[in-house]
Amino acid sequence: MSETWIRGSTLLLTFAVFVGFSFYLPGTSEQGLQSLIFAIFMITAIFAALVQQVMPQFIFQRDLYEVRERPSKTYHWAAFMMANILVEIPYSTVLGIMVFGAFTYPVFGITSSQYQGLLMLFCIQFFVFGSTFAHMVVAALPDAETAGQIATLLFYLTLVFNGVLLPRINLPGFWIFMYRVSPMTYIVNGIATAVGGRVVRCANNELSVFQPPPNTTCGQYMERYLQAAGAAAGSLYNPDATRNCAYCSLRVTDQFLAARDIKPDQRWRDFGIVWAYICFNIAAAVSLYYIFRVKVWRKH
Numbered sequence: 700m701s702e703t704w705i706r707g708s709t710l711l712l713t714f715a716v717f718v719g720f721s722f723y724l725p726g727t728s729e730q731g732l733q734s735l736i737f738a739i740f741m742i743t744a745i746f747a748a749l750v751q752q753v754m755p756q757f758i759f760q761r762d763l764y765e766v767r768e769r770p771s772k773t774y775h776w777a778a779f780m781m782a783n784i785l786v787e788i789p790y791s792t793v794l795g796i797m798v799f800g801a802f803t804y805p806v807f808g809i810t811s812s813q814y815q816g817l818l819m820l821f822c823i824q825f826f827v828f829g830s831t832f833a834h835m836v837v838a839a840l841p842d843a844e845t846a847g848q849i850a851t852l853l854f855y856l857t858l859v860f861n862g863v864l865l866p867r868i869n870l871p872g873f874w875i876f877m878y879r880v881s882p883m884t885y886i887v888n889g890i891a892t893a894v895g896g897r898v899v900r901c902a903n904n905e906l907s908v909f910q911p912p913p914n915t916t917c918g919q920y921m922e923r924y925l926q927a928a929g930a931a932a933g934s935l936y937n938p939d940a941t942r943n944c945a946y947c948s949l950r951v952t953d954q955f956l957a958a959r960d961i962k963p964d965q966r967w968r969d970f971g972i973v974w975a976y977i978c979f980n981i982a983a984a985v986s987l988y989y990i991f992r993v994k995v996w997r998k999h
Contacts, residue, residue: 746825
């Protein structure tokens, strides 16, 4: 492993540990769930540092190839491009596993084996997506600085509209398409499903406290409302009390996730969609390199 990769990996791991322990086991209160979603949002900011590692290395290798190997026809340009893209995947896999351990255990704790495996797969996929995205952006550009500025702009567009800072329902109509095309939407949603199915326990300052009619318990007073609300109903913590009824607007974490268009039963769909983006990045990187740096356009 090169010294550059070790330094970059150490930086990314340090950031993952910092974010993980900044949101250490936030719990399943309403504020805790919001903190968990924001922790996922923060860890995706690693993306900017990730692409900055890949681009300078690619520019160096491309300059060598175009000066030395391509004129001598040592190997085909497509072999050069695919080799540069594929060689990053083992590094991305190792880095994804390390970030998985450094970030998810402090934030999510120890969950079921199924969800731990899902989180690890999404972490690996995130880094593979980042490396292929970097190759797509830099493939046809003259230097890493220009590519870095374009990649940063595109990244922040996908990050702002992924539904964390503002749920899809609150986005201006024109910008909803950005929510749908942003790969970060599916990465964040897929990771967030790991908290699905848990019981919500509201903090004291999140409870709605009210007084029932005289000679009526909280459970009797709220019975018709809870039946009418059905699956959308929250939890009444003291149904036998006759005063200071404590009601939490959420019962399970799936209700909180649904308000942000995150559906646990779609986690594998989101996983597949991100792979489609990765394949697009690879195809676009090869195509852009051919169009701008291989094909000779003749003027008539």
